[in-house]
Amino acid sequence: MARYGMLIDTTRCIGCYACRIACQNQNHLPADVSLIDFHEFERGAQPCVRVETVPTQCMHCEDAPCQAVCPTAATYTDPDGIVRIDSEKCIGCKYCMAACPYQARVVDHRTGVVGKCRFCTLYAPLEEGMSTCLTACPAGVRMFGDLDDPESDISKRIVETNAQPIAGDLTKSKIYYVR
Amino acid sequence: MPSSALTRRSFFAAGAAAGAAVAFGGVGVGGRRSEAFAWGEDHVVEYAATTCDGCGNKCGMGAWTQDGALWRFMGLEDHPFAHGHLCVRGLGYTAVAYSEDRLTTPLKNDGQGNFSAVSWDEAIVDIAARIKEAEPSRVALFQDSRATDQYYTQRFMNALGSANYYTDTVLTDMDILTGITNILGVFPAPHAEGSKYIVLLDKSYYEGVRPAETEEVIRVRENGGKVVVVDPRLPSIGALADEWVCVRPGFELAFLLGVMGHLLNNDLYDKAFVEANGTGFEAFAESVRSYDAAWASGKTGIPEAKIAEIAEGLAAAAPHCYVDMQWAGTVGSGYRNSAETVRCIILLNAMLGNFNQEGGWVFPLGPWVDDSAFDPTVFKPVGYPQSYAIGAGVHPLAYMYANDCQAAMAAAAEGALDVALFFGSNPLADYPQAAMTAQDVEKIGFKVVVDSFMTETAKTADYVLPETTYLERRGIVGTATAPATVATLRNPVIDQVHPETKPTYRIIVDLAEACGLGEYFSFTLDQLNETYCAAYGVSYDALKSDGLAPIPGCELEFGNVPAFATKSGKIEFACEAYATGGMSAVPAWIEPAVSASGESLRLITGDQVFQSKTYTMASDKLAQLAKDFEADRVWMATSRAAELGIEDGDVVELSNDSGSVQAKVRVTGRIHPDAVYLPPHYGCESEEIRAAFGFGASHKALVTRQAEPESGSGMLQEVLVNVKKVGA
Numbered sequence: 001m002a003r004y005g006m007l008i009d010t011t012r013c014i015g016c017y018a019c020r021i022a023c024q025n026q027n028h029l030p031a032d033v034s035l036i037d038f039h040e041f042e043r044g045a046q047p048c049v050r051v052e053t054v055p056t057q058c059m060h061c062e063d064a065p066c067q068a069v070c071p072t073a074a075t076y077t078d079p080d081g082i083v084r085i086d087s088e089k090c091i092g093c094k095y096c097m098a099a100c101p102y103q104a105r106v107v108d109h110r111t112g113v114v115g116k117c118r119f120c121t122l123y124a125p126l127e128e129g130m131s132t133c134l135t136a137c138p139a140g141v142r143m144f145g146d147l148d149d150p151e152s153d154i155s156k157r158i159v160e161t162n163a164q165p166i167a168g169d170l171t172k173s174k175i176y177y178v179r
Numbered sequence: 180m181p182s183s184a185l186t187r188r189s190f191f192a193a194g195a196a197a198g199a200a201v202a203f204g205g206v207g208v209g210g211r212r213s214e215a216f217a218w219g220e221d222h223v224v225e226y227a228a229t230t231c232d233g234c235g236n237k238c239g240m241g242a243w244t245q246d247g248a249l250w251r252f253m254g255l256e257d258h259p260f261a262h263g264h265l266c267v268r269g270l271g272y273t274a275v276a277y278s279e280d281r282l283t284t285p286l287k288n289d290g291q292g293n294f295s296a297v298s299w300d301e302a303i304v305d306i307a308a309r310i311k312e313a314e315p316s317r318v319a320l321f322q323d324s325r326a327t328d329q330y331y332t333q334r335f336m337n338a339l340g341s342a343n344y345y346t347d348t349v350l351t352d353m354d355i356l357t358g359i360t361n362i363l364g365v366f367p368a369p370h371a372e373g374s375k376y377i378v379l380l381d382k383s384y385y386e387g388v389r390p391a392e393t394e395e396v397i398r399v400r401e402n403g404g405k406v407v408v409v410d411p412r413l414p415s416i417g418a419l420a421d422e423w424v425c426v427r428p429g430f431e432l433a434f435l436l437g438v439m440g441h442l443l444n445n446d447l448y449d450k451a452f453v454e455a456n457g458t459g460f461e462a463f464a465e466s467v468r469s470y471d472a473a474w475a476s477g478k479t480g481i482p483e484a485k486i487a488e489i490a491e492g493l494a495a496a497a498p499h500c501y502v503d504m505q506w507a508g509t510v511g512s513g514y515r516n517s518a519e520t521v522r523c524i525i526l527l528n529a530m531l532g533n534f535n536q537e538g539g540w541v542f543p544l545g546p547w548v549d550d551s552a553f554d555p556t557v558f559k560p561v562g563y564p565q566s567y568a569i570g571a572g573v574h575p576l577a578y579m580y581a582n583d584c585q586a587a588m589a590a591a592a593e594g595a596l597d598v599a600l601f602f603g604s605n606p607l608a609d610y611p612q613a614a615m616t617a618q619d620v621e622k623i624g625f626k627v628v629v630d631s632f633m634t635e636t637a638k639t640a641d642y643v644l645p646e647t648t649y650l651e652r653r654g655i656v657g658t659a660t661a662p663a664t665v666a667t668l669r670n671p672v673i674d675q676v677h678p679e680t681k682p683t684y685r686i687i688v689d690l691a692e693a694c695g696l697g698e699y700f701s702f703t704l705d706q707l708n709e710t711y712c713a714a715y716g717v718s719y720d721a722l723k724s725d726g727l728a729p730i731p732g733c734e735l736e737f738g739n740v741p742a743f744a745t746k747s748g749k750i751e752f753a754c755e756a757y758a759t760g761g762m763s764a765v766p767a768w769i770e771p772a773v774s775a776s777g778e779s780l781r782l783i784t785g786d787q788v789f790q791s792k793t794y795t796m797a798s799d800k801l802a803q804l805a806k807d808f809e810a811d812r813v814w815m816a817t818s819r820a821a822e823l824g825i826e827d828g829d830v831v832e833l834s835n836d837s838g839s840v841q842a843k844v845r846v847t848g849r850i851h852p853d854a855v856y857l858p859p860h861y862g863c864e865s866e867e868i869r870a871a872f873g874f875g876a877s878h879k880a881l882v883t884r885q886a887e888p889e890s891g892s893g894m895l896q897e898v899l900v901n902v903k904k905v906g907a
Binding site: 047129 | 226241243250251252253254264265266267270271273274390391393394397413415416417418419422423425788789799800801802803804807808816817818847849870
């Protein structure tokens, strides 16, 4: 099986939020439910100011704390390494929200289900016109693929750029950042 | 409507046939049904190619619907501004179609500000009667810079015999239009792709860069090129640049003069090119030679060595380099010296010899369509009004085809307008000096607003007519000029959401018929589009299905010198029009009108990457984005904030003679210490646009209505505000 992951190159990110809106459109989310958050860092003083925008979302952790605390096993990891939610099992207890170190779990107030990114961009090659965080980005910030395949573009790029999970090996996250 | 109905299952079948399933072997389609946020199976998915309406660029947009409802959107791969992507505002503005705040029926004001629904017939008959009663010269029509269905709106005014047709050019591009028409007579566009050195000047005013430009800038740097941002505020795209050079706001002209002076004094310009293609270069050089990097450093606050370095960097990369001229930005309407700034951008590029060179400034070919393309038995010739527009002739350097909406407002204050028609235009929110504009609009005898939302201006109108959104209608064939120019067409993506709404062109036709001018509108939209298609040599059917089509014969050849349609037929390094227009025939330094000191700071503005004017705030998605990230804050430089005892998150009052507003402060190193930045999108006062209402402060409450004497440009950033901490 594959072990899917994502690379986010913040050196290309202009902080435009296009990924957030693309994700909302693709996944039929209302305006006030977003699966992607943004953290802006300003460094240096004039005239050498640099701005870094770091988009965050579900990190698809191999040691997923949200899954560990879920009392109904609504949060589970599929064989491809994607952390998923069975919305029929979710009772809306929000333990997962408390457990997630990345604050990536989001209540959908329409259903009470505590959702998150589910790597929908996996299906983009199969489906015409998918507007996802990856496909919609005008700056090509994101890359997606199989981390277990050393020949995949993402694996090569992680090596080239020494990309790292945002919190080291805290949860064995499968999103790697170039910063 | 689009005909390519596919179910999700057939999409997957198609994907598998293309081999995509092999690459993703093992991915099951089933099992997703119960997932949170899963999009369902067995839905009817349809596609339409159309154009975006988030700003005036009209990028090509692919739109997918699910069971007839809007779903997702991507830029068209072959559209030169999009290259397969939309910007965030384009992705998010689509939400307006389903807004619960849409206007759904014509409304009539009882004179006390209470609106009640009326029929279209009643509204049109009444409005037409008021138009017919009025002297044509006392009727005006206003549009915003998107100018929806301009062929119809302008033709209606011409048929009526009124020249009073206004867009907001003096608040955006007046000086650019003036500069190009007088100095070049042909329109340039940057060719970022092959560039080795790019100076992005004043990009911060219009952060909504064309999506393709983002990718191009990245490629320039990957190919070893250099990108320098020169701006009083570090814009979003600055994250991709090599460096940000923080220029004192209002002194961009000094930077340009310093660079040009350095090129002249060090023989670093393209002599052969200017000799072959320019006129008046000696007089130009004599004036500009007196400015050098040291002088410019004193004015701009940029180190002398940096100015010299940029000049030499450009010269070394020439002709594969350019200094950007940002449309819809302050370059064209910001300061007392904007007309001169634009002229210097143009002439600096000419000095670099970059015209029609890879990575330089290119001059795309557009199709030429004149009256002869229109069959006079179908499109009855309408002639032109016998009198000039209100406000015409006041500013000698004004671009002759753009009327002055600020002058129209000033005339309205004197009772010069009996009838005003506002099509998608919202002066109360978008024109300078909001309080005064509201008083002036009040003095217009009879007002009609055509919009999808109950804007501030709509609330003052006698009639409000509900407009369909861009996603529900077909448009008029247009063009996107680029090295390979394409024809574009807006196509309907969804059925009309509210049956009683109408597109602008339909409202114009109804009004024209009721005014006895129906003979000028006896053609259909299809006939108009067929006429354009024939003139461009493209297929209407192709435009309906693909949203765009390459125009034969409009592919640029690099290396050609463009035909300069100026008085001299050359690049006018010395230009008589500027001399007769009250400036010097050759560029010279002009001081900005105001200067900052202490608590009195220069108020600057500019679009945020996810908004355009105030209209995008009607999208709940874009409004929520602004709220989530507190985008309504006023920016103040770290050093200035410390000096004034202001901390990040403090609430300050910004005030001047025009008005006062309160806003939370964002202390940042991203802005010049002389300036405070307030975004122009917020402070909506119409509670009937719920997404926008009550969020943020109005920038236009603080901006003076004023004009560059020569060109009439709005000088939007020649404004001082006093900044005071609230509760201090």
